[in-house]
Amino acid sequence: xxxxxxxxxxxxxxxxxxxxxxxAFQALVGGEENWDVKPAQIYTTLTxxxxxxxxAEDSVEQDAGPEKRIYAITLxxxxxxxxxxxxxxxxxxxxxxxxxxxxIGLVSGAADPCRLIQTQRAYLFQELHDLTEQRSQADxxxxxxxxxxxxxxxxxxxxxxRWLDMIEGRLDDxxxxxxxxxxSKPRGRPRKI
Amino acid sequence: xxxxxxxxxxxxxxxxxxxxxxxAFQALVGGEENWDVKPAQIYTTLTxxxxxxxxAEDSVEQDAGPEKRIYAITLxxxxxxxxxxxxxxxxxxxxxxxxxxxxIGLVSGAADPCRLIQTQRAYLFQELHDLTEQRSQADxxxxxxxxxxxxxxxxxxxxxxRWLDMIEGRLDDxxxxxxxxxxSKPRGRPRKI
DNA sequence: GGTGCCATGTAACGCGTTACATGATTAT
DNA sequence: ATAATCATGTAACGCGTTACATGGCACC
Numbered sequence: 396x397x398x399x400x401x402x403x404x405x406x407x408x409x410x411x412x413x414x415x416x417x418x419a420f421q422a423l424v425g426g427e428e429n430w431d432v433k434p435a436q437i438y439t440t441l442t443x444x445x446x447x448x449x450x451a452e453d454s455v456e457q458d459a460g461p462e463k464r465i466y467a468i469t470l471x472x473x474x475x476x477x478x479x480x481x482x483x484x485x486x487x488x489x490x491x492x493x494x495x496x497x498x499i500g501l502v503s504g505a506a507d508p509c510r511l512i513q514t515q516r517a518y519l520f521q522e523l524h525d526l527t528e529q530r531s532q533a534d535x536x537x538x539x540x541x542x543x544x545x546x547x548x549x550x551x552x553x554x555x556x557r558w559l560d561m562i563e564g565r566l567d568d569x570x571x572x573x574x575x576x577x578x579s580k581p582r583g584r585p586r587k588i
Numbered sequence: 589x590x591x592x593x594x595x596x597x598x599x600x601x602x603x604x605x606x607x608x609x610x611x612a613f614q615a616l617v618g619g620e621e622n623w624d625v626k627p628a629q630i631y632t633t634l635t636x637x638x639x640x641x642x643x644a645e646d647s648v649e650q651d652a653g654p655e656k657r658i659y660a661i662t663l664x665x666x667x668x669x670x671x672x673x674x675x676x677x678x679x680x681x682x683x684x685x686x687x688x689x690x691x692i693g694l695v696s697g698a699a700d701p702c703r704l705i706q707t708q709r710a711y712l713f714q715e716l717h718d719l720t721e722q723r724s725q726a727d728x729x730x731x732x733x734x735x736x737x738x739x740x741x742x743x744x745x746x747x748x749x750r751w752l753d754m755i756e757g758r759l760d761d762x763x764x765x766x767x768x769x770x771x772s773k774p775r776g777r778p779r780k781i
Numbered sequence: 782g783g784t785g786c787c788a789t790g791t792a793a794c795g796c797g798t799t800a801c802a803t804g805a806t807t808a809t
Numbered sequence: 810a811t812a813a814t815c816a817t818g819t820a821a822c823g824c825g826t827t828a829c830a831t832g833g834c835a836c837c
Contacts, residue, residue: 396685397683397685397688397689400688400689400692401688401692404692404693404695404696404698405692405695405696407696407698408695408696408697419695423688423691423692423695424687424688424691429682430682430683430688473698476696476698477698477699479689480689480693480698480699480704481707482707482711483707483708483710483711483712484685484686484689484708484711485711485715486712486715486741486744486745486748487680489622489623489737489740489741490590490623491737491740492589492590492677493677494617494733494736494737494740495590495593495594495616495617495623496593496672496673496677498616498617498733499593499594499597499598499616500597500673502597502598502601502612502616503597503598503600503601503669504601505597505600505666505669505670505673506670506673511673514674514675514676515676515677517676518675518676518677518678519676519679522678522679539758539761539762539765540687540691540765543687543751543754543755543758543762544682544684544687546751546754547682547684547687547747547748547751548679548682550747550750550751551679551744551747552679553747554740554743554744554746554747555679555740557743558736558739558740558743561736561739562736565732565736568732569732569736572732572733
């Protein structure tokens with residue numbers, strides 16, 4: 396959902412071809428370690444945007460080197476882009492995979508909840524350590540994007556760790572909560588028994 | 589990536605059919621407002637798991653009502669599940685859509701950065717308000733899962749708001765950062781001009 | 782007889798990924 | 810010559826979504 400709009404935005408700045416779009420995108424987000432967009436995604440996105448009428452093929456340059464298909468944004472594309480600018484972006488979905496794992500471990504009896512929490516905490520600490528290290532080595536004058544993204548990641552990691560502590564404190568409540576295991580009620584009298 | 593493992597875990601507890609899996613999943617995560625898994629995903633996931641040899645069709649019950657295809661986990665499935673339990677779950681990727689939007693707004697000149705920040709902040713505040721409201725109305729004895737997930741969401745929202753403030757403080761740095769707009773260097777002498 | 786739940790799917794699409802393939806130019 | 814970079818794609822898959830379709834049974 397985001398690469399689509401980024402492509403529109405870059406084409407709003409000026410018409411470009413696929414390879415150039417990819418380079419510009421990577422430059423904007425501060426390198427491929429922050430957000431690596433694969434060429435295939437750029438080209439398929441361009442195709443879809445063209446089919447939807449949001450961009451149009453402007454021209455094909457063949458003055459030197461390989462051919463370049465140059466795309467430009469359309470009016471419909473600008474409209475879509477402005478809508479993107481006008482509305483807020485919802486923070487990533489509430490789907491929490493760790494919580495799911497914890498619950499699955501509980502009901503299946505195949506994993507020890509305390510162990511799961513320990514493992515996750517160790518993982519997050521390691522992650523936090525790595526990011527803090529990267530953060531301290533980043534150059535504020537050239538890698539501003541990277542630094543900001545690292546700061547965000549660190550803040551979220553700290554939140555996750557605090558949350559893990561909360562969960563650990565409530566583990567007993569979670570364990571003894573009435574898990575509605577629905578008795579899969581097949582209605583009707585059994586047939587042919 | 590998570591539903592797959594959840595299905596394995598639920599089948600590790602006992603063999604089940606698709607409809608039952610969906611109900612059990614929804615019960616675990618505390619209702620569809622937390623994580624709504626569509627029937628289609630359950631069935632396609634089951635098909636893929638079966639093709640991969642992680643689950644197998646156990647039997648088809650037809651004692652009463654509609655037929656039920658009952659699946660059971662295999663040894664390979666248990667192995668995969670234990671691997672899931674053994675390793676940590678990485679916090680959602682660093683892809684930040686708002687930061688991307690800000691940068692796109694800057695280079696395209698199609699949006700005012702301050703405005704973008706204001707919009708996003710307003711959106712996050714609204715979200716925070718809604719979640720806090722929900723949190724205060726939740727019943728701790730029955731909706732523990734929902735409460736924990738709400739707490740996590742609130743903590744992350746607060747982190748996002750603090751991060752927004754950071755970005756606002758650095759806006760000038762971001763604006764005046766050397767944006768490497770690569771002069772798209774077509775090599776070779778122009779042909780046929 | 783209608784509504785609604787139980788239970789099963791298929792089809793098509795969007796987004797993202799990996800892997801593969803082609804070909805031209807430039808620098809060594 | 811060959812390796813790197815420029816530039817374009819296709820094919821197939823995984824995950825998730827919406828929409829559509831079918832049919833039995835229960836309850837009123």
